[in-house]
Amino acid sequence: MDARLYHTLRQWVNGYSLLLIYGLGEVLRGDDALGIYIAESLKRKSLPKTLIHSGKTPEELFELVEELYPSHLLIIDAIHSNTLMEGEILFLKEVSEIPTSTFSTHTIPLSQILKLLTEIHPVKTAVIGVTASTSEIGTEISQKVKNSSNILLSTIVEVLESFRGRGRTAGEHPL
Numbered sequence: 001m002d003a004r005l006y007h008t009l010r011q012w013v014n015g016y017s018l019l020l021i022y023g024l025g026e027v028l029r030g031d032d033a034l035g036i037y038i039a040e041s042l043k044r045k046s047l048p049k050t051l052i053h054s055g056k057t058p059e060e061l062f063e064l065v066e067e068l069y070p071s072h073l074l075i076i077d078a079i080h081s082n083t084l085m086e087g088e089i090l091f092l093k094e095v096s097e098i099p100t101s102t103f104s105t106h107t108i109p110l111s112q113i114l115k116l117l118t119e120i121h122p123v124k125t126a127v128i129g130v131t132a133s134t135s136e137i138g139t140e141i142s143q144k145v146k147n148s149s150n151i152l153l154s155t156i157v158e159v160l161e162s163f164r165g166r167g168r169t170a171g172e173h174p175l
Contacts, residue, residue, distance in 0.1 A: 001151065001154045001155045001158050002089065002151050002152070002155050005089060005091060005151075005152070005155050006155050006158060006159055008091050008093075009091065009128075009155065009156065009159045010159045010162060012072075012091075012093055012124075012126055013072055013074075013159060013160075013163075015071075016049060016070075016071050016072040016124075016163075017049065017070075017071040018049055018050075018051065018068065018069070018070040018071055018072070019049060019050045019051070019070060019071070019072045019073075019074060019160070020050075020051050020052075020053065020064060020065070020068055020070035020072070020073050020074070020123075021039060021042060021050060021051070021052045021053070021074045021075075021076065021156070022035075022039070022052075022053050022054065022055070022058075022060075022061060022064065022073065022074070022075045022076070023035035023036050023037070023038050023039025023040070023042075023052070023053075023054035023055075023076045023077075024036075024054070024055065024056075024057075024058055024075055024076065024077040024110075025037075025054070025056070025077065025078060026056050028137055028138060029137055029139070030132070030133075030134040030139035030140060030141060030142065031078050031130075031132030031133055031134055031141055031142055031145040032078045032132060033078075033140075033141055034076070034077075034078050034130050034132070034141055034145055034146075034149045035054065035075075035076045035077045035078065036054045037141060037146075037149055038076050038149055038152060038153050038156075039052050039053065039054035039076065040054065041153050042153065042156065042157070045157055047157070047160045047161070048160060048161075048163050048164045049163070050160055051068060051070070058075070058110050058113045058114070059113060061073070061075075061113065061114075061117055062117060062120075065117060065121045065123055066121070069121070069123075070123055071123065071124060072123065072124045072125075072126075073117075073123045073124070073125045073126075074125075074126055074127075074128065075110070075114075075125070075126070075127045075128070076127075076128050076129075076130075076152070077110065077127060077128075077129050078129065078130060078131075078132035078145070079129035079130065079131050079132065080131075080132055081131055084131040085131060086131055086132070086133040086142065086144045086145065087130060087131060087142075087144035087145050087147060087148035088130070088131040088148070089128065089129070089130050089131075089148055089151070089152055090127075090128065090129045090130075090131070091126065091127075091128050092126060092127045092128075092129065093126045110127070114127075128152060130145055130148045130149060130152065131145075132145055133145065
């Protein structure tokens with residue numbers, strides 16, 4: 001668990017009524033699979049007031065938010081940057097913090113999609129990114145990115161477990 005990330009994430013999610021975690025990525029493209037890896041790992045947990053989905057494109061978020069109407073949306077994605085070290089974890093609490101050039105594997109930049117989404121739906125949105133080193137087809141998640149992903153995974157679980165007993169669990173949410 002990462003203590004700094006724990007406190008930042010816990011402060012951001014405080015007061016949530018329903019958290020939608022969306023793991024974004026492509027399982028066949030190395031480090032780009034980390035969002036899917038984390039989402040699939042979280043699906044095996046029973047987390048309070050939390051729904052977990054994953055997909056290849058951020059455009060899917062419009063339908064999910066419309067259908068589920070979460071109070072908070074947390075997106076987990078690989079980021080590609082020449083200035084950050086492989087495996088570095090970034091927590092971006094505001095859509096305006098998302099660099100348009102950093103999240104470059106999507107047809108439409110994630111920053112533009114989230115800007116439009118939050119204009120349509122009043123959902124508190126954040127992105128957690130892990131700096132990737134490769135997204136070549138047919139490669140696996142690198143060890144550094146997998147290590148960071150596991151730290152991120154345990155931190156998310158610890159934060160959400162700290163809210164257990166405060167309202168309904170995700171399984172009780174009327175969908």
